[in-house]
Amino acid sequence: MHKTxxxxxxxxxxxxxxLAVGAAISGGTFLSLFNFQSMASQVxxxxxxxxxxxxxxxxxxxxxxxxxxxxxxxxGVLSAVIVxxxxxxxxxxxxxxxxxxxMTVGIGxxxxxINGLLISKLNITPILCTLGTQMAFxxxxxxxxxxxxxxxxSPDLLSRIGNDMFLGVPIGFLIFAVVAALIxxxxxxxxxxLWLMLMGTNPKAAxxxxxxxxxxLVATYAISGTLxxxxxxxxxxxxVNVKYDYGSSYLLIAILVVVMAxxxxxxxxxRVICVVLSAIAxxxxxxxxxxxxxxxxxxxxxxxxxxxxxxxxxxxxxAGFLMPxxxxxKSSGPGPQAPKPTN
Amino acid sequence: MSxxxxxxxxxxxxxxxPFSLAELVRKRPETITFTLLVGICIAVAIANPAFLQxxxxxxxxxxxxxxGLFALGVFIILAAGGIDVSFTAIAAFTMYSMTVLVQSYFPxxxxxxxxxxxxVGGxxxxxINGLLVHHLKVPSLIVTIxxxxxxxxxxxxxxxxxxxxxxxxxxxxxxxxxxxQFESANGATVTLPFYFLVLPIAAVITxxxxxxxxxxxxxxxxGGNANIxxxxxxxxxxxxxxLFGYAGALAGxxxxxHVCANRQANPFDLVGTEINVIAAVVLGGAKITGGTGTxxxxxxxxxxxxxxxxxxVLVGIPSTWQRLVVGVxxxxxxxxxxxxxxxx
Numbered sequence: 206m207h208k209t210x211x212x213x214x215x216x217x218x219x220x221x222x223x224l225a226v227g228a229a230i231s232g233g234t235f236l237s238l239f240n241f242q243s244m245a246s247q248v249x250x251x252x253x254x255x256x257x258x259x260x261x262x263x264x265x266x267x268x269x270x271x272x273x274x275x276x277x278x279x280x281g282v283l284s285a286v287i288v289x290x291x292x293x294x295x296x297x298x299x300x301x302x303x304x305x306x307x308m309t310v311g312i313g314x315x316x317x318x319i320n321g322l323l324i325s326k327l328n329i330t331p332i333l334c335t336l337g338t339q340m341a342f343x344x345x346x347x348x349x350x351x352x353x354x355x356x357x358x359s360p361d362l363l364s365r366i367g368n369d370m371f372l373g374v375p376i377g378f379l380i381f382a383v384v385a386a387l388i389x390x391x392x393x394x395x396x397x398x399l400w401l402m403l404m405g406t407n408p409k410a411a412x413x414x415x416x417x418x419x420x421x422l423v424a425t426y427a428i429s430g431t432l433x434x435x436x437x438x439x440x441x442x443x444x445v446n447v448k449y450d451y452g453s454s455y456l457l458i459a460i461l462v463v464v465m466a467x468x469x470x471x472x473x474x475x476r477v478i479c480v481v482l483s484a485i486a487x488x489x490x491x492x493x494x495x496x497x498x499x500x501x502x503x504x505x506x507x508x509x510x511x512x513x514x515x516x517x518x519x520x521x522x523x524a525g526f527l528m529p530x531x532x533x534x535k536s537s538g539p540g541p542q543a544p545k546p547t548n
Numbered sequence: 549m550s551x552x553x554x555x556x557x558x559x560x561x562x563x564x565x566p567f568s569l570a571e572l573v574r575k576r577p578e579t580i581t582f583t584l585l586v587g588i589c590i591a592v593a594i595a596n597p598a599f600l601q602x603x604x605x606x607x608x609x610x611x612x613x614x615x616g617l618f619a620l621g622v623f624i625i626l627a628a629g630g631i632d633v634s635f636t637a638i639a640a641f642t643m644y645s646m647t648v649l650v651q652s653y654f655p656x657x658x659x660x661x662x663x664x665x666x667x668v669g670g671x672x673x674x675x676i677n678g679l680l681v682h683h684l685k686v687p688s689l690i691v692t693i694x695x696x697x698x699x700x701x702x703x704x705x706x707x708x709x710x711x712x713x714x715x716x717x718x719x720x721x722x723x724x725x726x727x728x729q730f731e732s733a734n735g736a737t738v739t740l741p742f743y744f745l746v747l748p749i750a751a752v753i754t755x756x757x758x759x760x761x762x763x764x765x766x767x768x769x770x771g772g773n774a775n776i777x778x779x780x781x782x783x784x785x786x787x788x789x790x791l792f793g794y795a796g797a798l799a800g801x802x803x804x805x806h807v808c809a810n811r812q813a814n815p816f817d818l819v820g821t822e823i824n825v826i827a828a829v830v831l832g833g834a835k836i837t838g839g840t841g842t843x844x845x846x847x848x849x850x851x852x853x854x855x856x857x858x859x860x861v862l863v864g865i866p867s868t869w870q871r872l873v874v875g876v877x878x879x880x881x882x883x884x885x886x887x888x889x890x891x892x
Contacts, residue, residue: 267687267837269687269689323879323883327882327883327886327887328886329879329882329883329886330836330837330882332631332689332836333830333836333878333882334879334882336823336826336827336878337827337875337876337878337879337882338875338879339823339875340823340827340871340872340874340875340878341871341872341875341876341878341879342875343871343875344868344869344870344871344872344873344874344875345872347868347869347871347872348868348869348872351868352868453820454697456693457693457694457696457697460690460693461694464690470686470687470690471686471687500704500705502700502701502704502705502709503701503705504701505697505700505701505704505705506697506698506700506701506702506704506705507701508697508701509694509695509696509697509698509699509700509701510694510698512690512693512694512697513680513684513691513694513695513698516680516684516686516690516691516694517683517684519686520683520684520685520686
């Protein structure tokens with residue numbers, strides 16, 4: 206409990222500090238409504254992928270989902286190819302949009318289920334499995350698109366999701382917020398959430414306790430895949446084209462967001478609200494670097510450095526807070542000291 | 549395990565069980581890789597006899613040098629239960645900074661010194677990886693994703709992004725130096741370059757480290773169970789630093805060979821090929837959770853990936869399918885090896 210609020214407070218402080226720095230550097234334009242809107246419309250893609258990575262990590266046993274951005278691109282590319290083969294984006298705008306949206310989410314879900322089944326049924330290590338599916342998903346996207354960008358166009362409904370505001374908030378961001386809240390609720394109030402965190406804490410104990418391991422794993426990767434599909438939809442809505450290699454650095458950024466949010470890489474602990482805040486903080490930082498006029502390469506360098514810094518911070522925090530804890534766990538068996546699964 | 553049990557085992561060992569295929573596959577998973585490789589080669593040779601030309605085979609040999617060096621590094625880390633995705637960034641970093649260094653400051657540096665400095669430079673970057681992995685106590689995948697961006701970002705933002713088309717003469721000469729040269733049927737000269745030798749030498753050294761030194765014991769012990777290895781007295785810190793340093797050294801060497809072979813230094817090269825290399829190692833029978841694998845298997849895995857990459861076009865499959873095919877191969881191999889292990 207102690208650590209939970211700590212991480213949350215730290216993220217809030219980071220966000221506020223970044224806003225203050227931005228305001229000081231830009232002389233106020235950083236805090237303009239326009240800038241907020243443009244930043245908010247960039248958060249959902251990475252935020253959705255990061256929540257997916259978080260869920261996979263929480264499942265423990267080396268769980269991680271490396272296939273996120275590849276699956277997002279695949280869902281965009283494949284849907285664009287399939288849907289535009291029987292519907293025209295210009296003739297039936299709403300029909301196209303609805304079919305496209307349903308398709309992207311469906312493909313994301315299917316891809317996630319494949320991941321989940323491979324990991325739970327065949328016992329393939331998550332790293333290896335999602336490396337393989339990452340390559341397969343990307344390869345499939347290359348095959349169906351011939352390696353070129355596929356035009357989705359901007360049919361009314363879809364482009365509104367990508368570019369319009371609702372009460373001044375970008376619709377994409379609203380979707381992200383709702384989805385994040387939904388997943389937070391699922392983790393907090395359903396048995397699935399409890400099982401996921403407990404299984405991540407101790408997979409062996411979870412098996413002996415009779416948790417439905419296969420079900421949990423498939424559900425976890427299916428949710429992660431669905432989120433990738435949603436991200437694919439938002440990518441397509443924001444850009445007129447979809448391409449197999451869009452967002453090549455998203456994999457690192459998603460992991461960076463998750464690590465910054467204090468999710469434990471070894472499993473069993475993670476909070477959606479922290480992931481959301483950490484995604485926002487990263488977006489603020491990225492915009493700040495943009496204001497400073499630095500190149501993309503400097504940004505890559507900064508992300509790498511930031512990831513390692515946060516790993517170090519997390520490591521030495523854990524050492525400080527949990528040392529007495531660990532000793533206790535070793536000496537006395539009972540008393541589940543595992544972190545409480547607060548979403 | 550009690551002493552009596554141990555004795556029983558030792559006594560039982562000489563009585564060899566009757567030969568069985570399943571047993572062979574379980575003990576030496578690379579036989580599957582080998583069978584697959586031979587199968588693919590035969591199939592391709594039937595579909596397109598051009599495959600068996602010496603020039604194709606030498607092309608395959610040439611293409612496998614850089615990947616093979618990478619794969620040896622990845623394999624040794626995998627054997628210890630870790631994973632590394634930063635080696636391509638290390639290679640790009642050393643190859644490009646080395647080329648810039650030679651070109652603008654030490655134009656007369658002999659090639660042997662260049663290779664040595666690149667290897668040491670790669671090893672230093674690798675040691676950074678090793679220290680981080682050891683002290684941060686997080687999965688090495690996450691650490692090396694971070695260092696990959698760190699190294700590559702540093703290279704591109706502070707060292708340069710210019711594509712160097714004309715290499716220092718001694719590097720170009722090294723890339724062209726022939727080991728074996730002959731004329732093929734259609735009159736073109738086919739050359740097996742001298743740098744090809746580096747791969748077998750590195751493979752033998754890696755094999756020697758893993759099978760004949762205490763460090764090799766330590767690596768497999770850590771890969772089997774890090775906690776137990778540390779209680780047995782293996783120094784985890786030393787093992788981690790050695791592992792990543794060795795992989796970094798191989799990556800630095802691979803980078804400079806890549807430059808010499810292509811006769812140009814492109815700082816955007818190499819990064820992005822790491823999945824292919826990991827796939828090669830896994831296809832060679834090394835478990836991603838560590839503790840197993842052989843150098844021979846790794847080399848077979850590399851050949852398999854290189855062959856798949858270069859024969860798709862020969863048999864008439866468009867090159868856009870390459871990623872999909874390799875991805876499916878990884879999943880199939882992983883699934884196969886896992887089910888095999890469960891049966892024992």
